[in-house]
Amino acid sequence: MNPASPDNSQPKSLMRPLTELRRGDRAIVNQTQLDPEHVATLAAMGLCASCELTVCRASGRGSPCIVQIDATRLGLAPEVAQKILATVVTRPCDCPVDGGCARPKA
Amino acid sequence: MPRVAMVGNPNVGKTSLFNRLCGLRAKTANFPGSTVEAHVGKCSLAETTVEIVDLPGIYAMDLALPESKLCRDCVSGRLEGLEPDALLVVVDATNMQRGLRFAISLASSRRAMLLALTMGDLAKTRGVSVDAAKLSLELGIPVVIANGRSGEGVAALARAIADARPVPFAHLEAARTPGWIDRQIEGSLGGTNSVGSDADSLADRLDSAFTHPVLGTLCFVLLMVAVFFAIFRLAEWPMDGIESAFGWLGSMTASVLPAGVLSSLLVDGIIAGVAGTVVFLPQIAILFFLLALIEDTGYLARAAFVMDRLMCRFGLPGTAFIPLLSSHACALPGIMSARLIPDPKDRLATILVAPFMSCSARVGVYVLLVTILFPDNALFAGLAFAGCYALGAIAALLTALLFRKTFLRGKSRPMVLELPPYRFPCLRTAFYTSYDRSIVFLKNAGGIILAICIVMWWISAYPRSPIPPQAQALIAQAALEDASAATASDAQLAQSYADRRSALLLEAELITHRQQQQQSFAGQLGGLVQPVFAPLGLDDRLTVAVLTSFLAREVFRSTVTVLVGTNDGDDDDRVATDLKKATRADGTPLFDTATSASLLVFFVLAMQCLPTLAVTRRETGSWKWPAFQLVWMTMIAYLAALATHAIVHSTVAATAIGALT
Secondary structure (H helix, E strand, O other), rough: OOOOOOOOOHHHEEEHHHHHOOOOOOEEEEEEEEEEEEEEHHHOOOOOOOOOEEEEEEOOOOOOOOEEEEEEHHHHHHHHHOOOOEEEEEEOOOOOOOOOOOOEEE | OOOEEEEEEOOOHHHHHHHHHHOOEEEEEEEEEEEEEEEEEEEEEOOOOOEEEEEEOOOOOOOOOOOHHHHHHHOOOOOOOOOEEEEEEEEOOOOOHHHHHHHHHHHOOOEEEEEEEEHHHHHHHHOOEEOOOHHHHHHOOEEEEOOOEEEEEEEEHHHHHHHOEEHHHHHHHHOOOOHHHHHHHHEEEEOOOOOOOOOOOHHHHHHHHOOOOOOHHHHHHHHHHHHHHHHHHHHHHHHHHHHHHHHHHHHHHHHHHHOOHHHHHHHHHHHHHHHHHOHHHHHHHHHHHHHHHHHOOOHHHHHHHHHHHHHHOOOHHHHHHHHHOOOOOHHHHHHHHHHOOOOHHHHHHHHHHHHHHOOOHHHHHHHHHHHHHHHOOOOHHHHHHHHHHHHHHHHHHHHHHHHOOOOOOOOOOEEEEOOOOOOOOHHHHHHHHHHHHHHHHHHHHHHHHHHHHHHHHHHHHHHOOOOHHHHHHHHEEEEEEEHHHHHOOHHHHHHHHHHHHHHHHHHHHHHHHHHHHOOHHHHHHHHHHHHHHHHHHHOOHHHHHHHHHOEEEHHOOOHHHHHHOOOOOHHHHHHHHHHHHOOOOOEEOOHHHHHHHHHHHHHHHOEHHHHHHHHHHHHHHOOHHHHHHHHHHHHHHHHHHHHHHHHHHHHHHHHHHHHOO
């Protein structure tokens, strides 16, 4: 898939910016609202539309969001993570604590 | 000689592999107008020697980044003198998906290729085995598992270079079909734990700590304090050694050569000038060794996020923190370490403001002026000293903000960094990095800095002035004392004659030196521009001292003691006391409070270091930026010193009037 072309297979209501995802969430990237140059760089690093990622560290106040795609671990500044929309595929638990936790679902 | 270009993604162990293949027989290659560099080395094989070009790590060939452009130009043969005969594609065995995609994109160039799979040890710990032979069959090119850190497989890789060939068309067509990479990974890899599983909870915990706003900042500050403490402590001995060695070389040269122009050029110009720069070599070597170790652990990428929050308020990226902090030791390694910053505008802004940070060369001037200002108040002296550091840092950050809002306006590359896996650092890689940076620095010192030293020596030494009559009289008197010493009846008397003779000769030398300073081109220039510095409270002697300190700040102290006529020495209090007693032509103190304060502010903010300008030129690829840096910093320093003089002068006057009334 062209990294710049959005994956619209998911209803928009399910898409969330990466900043809203919790630690341990597995999600599919739907689209990135960054300029083409940054989209191309991210794609080359492994983050492109339709790729699956795992949130290793939820984005906090001013702190980066850390995601893992295959074996690549990427740190994304909050303003970048805010512009990447993804749909959560699996969530490890329903813990409502801010930032989530990695405890497996019972 | 066959040439092989090494290409690969960042953090795949390419440089470790290059160091193993080439060792110390490598040099850094720069390209005009770009700070991106490649390393070129030679690797001896059984029958031949191969030249290896280590290109910068990139994520894709077609990105609009300077590193990608360099790789594109090299692979396509557009880089003069660096056209490769074969490509050595380095792929991380724990990240085959991305690595193979990159390798296939390179196969289209039709260059001969071979693949090196690195990080095999890490892959093994993750329960992954790699079948290199199967992958080699599928791609139709040699595939070798090699580890640059341990050296395992490196000999086999070197031998395989001779078998490099273009990926056959049939294989390339197959490789371009969807799902081919996934099939290769499934077929070539096996084990219990798939790569990229989220079982790495230790890395998660460390990442959370190191990127935490409070804990992460604390870790970073503590680490940097430790690094700078180590630099100052460890560099102390070799720096003393270098100073002594150059001092000995100068004395030897002066004793061997007859007194004259050649001796003066060699001793006062070349040896003294180069010594003033090379003395910082230990700091540079240690800084880059420690930074390479820290970077190799994978920590530096995390630290960049922590500092990004603070630095972005001033238009700088988090990675700018290290160059700015390094500049507290010396601006030269600070500016050189700005290569860590990927965005060209961010990098340029950092280079331009780095010399504002108070370097160790300024400390001597700070101590002298603060002691003159607050001779009996240690608290105020301490606060003034700390204030100098704070003023420099504030000026740097505000200047960066201004530049980023004006002529360096533009979107910074958003902070997106790959976080490499945590690993034990490789001493070998750190050593090679430090060695490489040190060689670059020494070449710089031997080139442009040497030329600048010669020019500065010439304007300080010419036109030659004759020995003034006052000094001649002292020399004659010293000769008489010498004769008296020879005929003295007892040893004590002879010693007192000898001491008196030495004092007279020293006085004569001081007078001669002072006249030479005043009548040289630099001195004449000082007289000419004195009206410009008069509003800062500087007379012609202080103006000459400030002008000569544009060569290097540390010469201010020696120049001013010569011009004012006091003896230089290691005792700061004594020198400060002597200077405080010095008067102007009208009998008022030379170092009054307003003048001392304005001089202090001027020295905090002014660009008075020619080696720094030379390094800025080298890193920016143009004389435009060091010229701008010099003009900007001097202008800011002048205006700030002018304001300081006016404020302090009026405050002192108001206090005096208040005391009288």
